[in-house]
Amino acid sequence: MKLNKNIAVSENGFIFNPLSGDSFSTNPIGQEIVRLMKEGKERKEIVSALMDKYATDEATIEKDLSDFFQMLFSYQLINEHE
Amino acid sequence: MNKRKVCVAVSGLNNIDSPGPGIPVIRALKESAEFDVRIIGLSYENLEPGLYMHDLVDKSYSIPLPSSGMDSLLQRLAYIHSIEKLDMIIPNFDAELHSFIKLGSRLKTEFGIATFMPDLETFESRHKSVLFEFGEKNGVIVPKAKMIYTPNEIYKVGQELGYPLVVKGKYYDASIAATPEQAVNYFHKISNKWGLPIILQEFVSGNEVNVTAIGDGNGNCIGAVPMRKLYITDKGKAWAGISLLDEELIDITNRVIGNSKWRGGCELEFIKTKENKYYLLEMNPRFPAWVYLAVGCGQNHPEALVKMALGLEQKPFESYESGKLFVRYSFDQIVSLSEYEKISTLGEL
Numbered sequence: 001m002k003l004n005k006n007i008a009v010s011e012n013g014f015i016f017n018p019l020s021g022d023s024f025s026t027n028p029i030g031q032e033i034v035r036l037m038k039e040g041k042e043r044k045e046i047v048s049a050l051m052d053k054y055a056t057d058e059a060t061i062e063k064d065l066s067d068f069f070q071m072l073f074s075y076q077l078i079n080e081h082e
Numbered sequence: 083m084n085k086r087k088v089c090v091a092v093s094g095l096n097n098i099d100s101p102g103p104g105i106p107v108i109r110a111l112k113e114s115a116e117f118d119v120r121i122i123g124l125s126y127e128n129l130e131p132g133l134y135m136h137d138l139v140d141k142s143y144s145i146p147l148p149s150s151g152m153d154s155l156l157q158r159l160a161y162i163h164s165i166e167k168l169d170m171i172i173p174n175f176d177a178e179l180h181s182f183i184k185l186g187s188r189l190k191t192e193f194g195i196a197t198f199m200p201d202l203e204t205f206e207s208r209h210k211s212v213l214f215e216f217g218e219k220n221g222v223i224v225p226k227a228k229m230i231y232t233p234n235e236i237y238k239v240g241q242e243l244g245y246p247l248v249v250k251g252k253y254y255d256a257s258i259a260a261t262p263e264q265a266v267n268y269f270h271k272i273s274n275k276w277g278l279p280i281i282l283q284e285f286v287s288g289n290e291v292n293v294t295a296i297g298d299g300n301g302n303c304i305g306a307v308p309m310r311k312l313y314i315t316d317k318g319k320a321w322a323g324i325s326l327l328d329e330e331l332i333d334i335t336n337r338v339i340g341n342s343k344w345r346g347g348c349e350l351e352f353i354k355t356k357e358n359k360y361y362l363l364e365m366n367p368r369f370p371a372w373v374y375l376a377v378g379c380g381q382n383h384p385e386a387l388v389k390m391a392l393g394l395e396q397k398p399f400e401s402y403e404s405g406k407l408f409v410r411y412s413f414d415q416i417v418s419l420s421e422y423e424k425i426s427t428l429g430e431l
Contacts, residue, residue, distance in 0.1 A: 006327055008405065018327035018404040020289070021310035 001043050001069070007077055009034050020076060029054075033068060085118040089166055090388060091159075093124040094174025094368075095132025095139065099412070100317045103174040105131075106374035108138045110384035113377060117388060122166050126175075128426045134417045141166065144429040148178050155181055156188065163193050170196040170391050172384070174368050176253045179205065198391035200299070200345045200367065207342065208365040210250060210281045220341040222334055222362045225284035225353075233266045239282045240265060248283040251276035256318070258285060283363075288355040290363075291326065293335045294373050296383045298390055299345025305383050305399040306335040307376040312407070320372055320410075325379045327404035334360055347373070347387055375408045 003009070008016040013031030015024045026034060029050075036046045043065070050061050072078045090111060094104030104123070111119040123142035125133050133142045143162050146154045162168065171189065173182040182189075183202050189195040199205070208216050210227065217224030225248075228239045240247060240262050249268035250256040253276055259265035269280050295306040308331045313322035335350055349370035351363045369383060376383050379402040389396045425431040 006404075016405055021291075021312065021324040021326050 001037050001041070001046065001078065003034070003037055003072075003077055004079060009038060015077065017075070017077060022075060024075065024077075030068065033065070085114070085116060087118045087120070088169045088388065088392070089120045089122060091122040091124050091162065091166070091168050091171045092139075092174065093126075093145070093172075093178060095123050095125050095130040095135075095142070096127070097131040097135075099315055100319050101371040101410075102130075103369045103371045103373055105135065105138060106371055107172055107174060107369055107384045108132070109374050110377045110382050111388065112138060114382065114385040114388070116385065119388075120166075122162065122168065124162075124171075124173075125425070128422065131415060133425055133431055134415050134421060142425065142431045144425065148181050152181050152185055156185055159185075159189065159195070160193065163195060168193070168195045170198075170388060172387065173197075173199075176366065176368065179367055196391040198299075198346045198387050200343075204342055204344065205367055208367065210252065210283075210364060211279060213362065213365065216342070216365070217362055220338050222338055223359060224362045225286050227281050227283040229279045229281050230269075231278050231280075233269045236262055236265045236269060236282065243282060243284045246285045248285055250281040250283060252279060252281070286353045286355065286361045286363075288353040288361075291328070291331060291352050291354050291360075292320075292323075292370065292372075293331060293350040293352070294347070294370050294376050294383060295335050295339055295344075295350060296347045296369075296386055297339040297342075297344035298396065299343055301340045301343050302398060303336045303339035303344075304386050304390070304396055305376065305381040305402075306332055306339070307379050307381055307383075307402050308332065308335075309372060309375055313409075320408075322407060322409045323372055323375060325375060325402065325404045325406045330358075331360060334362075338362070338365070347383055372408055375406065376402070378408065379403045379406050 006018050013026040036049055047061050092104050092108055094102030096102040097105040108121050120140050123132055123139040124145045125142055126147055132139055145158050173179055183199050183205055186197045211229040214224045214227055226243055246258050246260045248256055249259050249265055251272040255272045255276060257268040259268050273280055291308055291310050293306050293308045296304045298304050308326040308328050309323045310326055311320040311323045315321050347369035349366040353361045353363055373383055381399040381402050386396045
């Protein structure tokens with residue numbers, strides 16, 4: 001799962017899309033997901049990393065992750081998601 | 083490095099809520115790495131804020147309105163030149179450009195004053211009323227538009243273009259009309275202020291993105307920086323904006339500037355649709371009021387303009403920084419009555 005080309009992400013989770021000029025703030029979990037995406041992790045690896053860290057089941061993480069990716073897609077920060 | 087001294091006259095000192103480009107152009111010139119610039123302000127009204135910005139404007143003169151005719155303008159410029167020895171003039175008002183383009187060769191031959199503007203034919207070719215044809219010629223999509231002189235024409239043109247449509251003034255102002263009645267209302271409102279004709283333009287939905295650019299007149303785009311407005315005033319002016327990294331927009335700009343052989347500064351206003359299509363809404367024939375953002379992004383367009391006007395080599399800028407913002411502010415200057423009196427009575431400050 002990759003962020004679109006040239007998307008800038010700060011350490012504080014501030015995301016800037018230089019193509020549209022839009023900027024976004026994410027919460028700590030969003031920051032973590034974006035960081036994992038920037039590291040080139042696949043969706044499964046992101047789910048696994050979140051399961052290791054948070055006491056919740058895989059279905060919940062999958063659902064929340066889908067919602068998050070849908071949001072990234074609608075803001076043109078990623079080109080596709082499952 | 084010893085900077086070359088140049089004396090540049092600049093108009094558009096109306097740094098108000100709908101600002102002219104004069105003060106941003108002056109700021110850019112004052113930061114020039116190559117020129118030590120003396121700025122002569124040219125004003126039309128005695129309360130143009132730039133008149134009183136003495137850290138930026140070294141001396142100011144009032145000049146006659148374009149409606150006074152070119153002879154009186156030339157006479158006034160000759161007087162100013164006799165005192166200031168101008169090297170160049172950068173006019174920044176849409177309404178005055180026609181006169182300055184026509185006077186350009188006389189200013190150069192009779193007084194040695196340089197300008198750097200398109201020829202009259204190129205200038206007229208991007209006029210709002212013929213922009214559709216300009217787009218076809220230069221490979222850029224332009225919304226359909228019709229020029230009208232009476233409100234009676236609105237009903238027929240409205241059927242062709244559909245609603246909503248955009249009602250525009252010849253030089254300034256634009257409103258979106260959802261019905262023929264609204265269009266008639268805007269027709270009167272805008273024509274009362276700016277005169278005729280009025281332009282009716284097809285409405286295109288999307289995000290507005292603008293480019294400040296400069297061409298050398300030989301088909302080369304010397305610089306271009308795209309920007310999206312982040313905060314818009316009730317007059318539709320950008321109060322804050324951010325530079326974009328948009329290669330397609332730069333390509334389109336290069337094409338428009340190159341094909342039209344544009345000479346001088348300009349602003350291209352686009353709508354980017356959801357389908358990522360770019361529609362050219364307007365091409366303003368002078369720098370925009372946000373041109374200082376280009377300086378902040380690494381491209382000093384006003385300095386490049388002066389260089390080219392003086393016959394110096396100016397290579398095209400190769401890059402700029404995206405993600406740079408400008409945020410305007412308002413500022414109350416305290417002005418002594420004697421200063422106001424001086425510009426009001428003597429026409430000089």
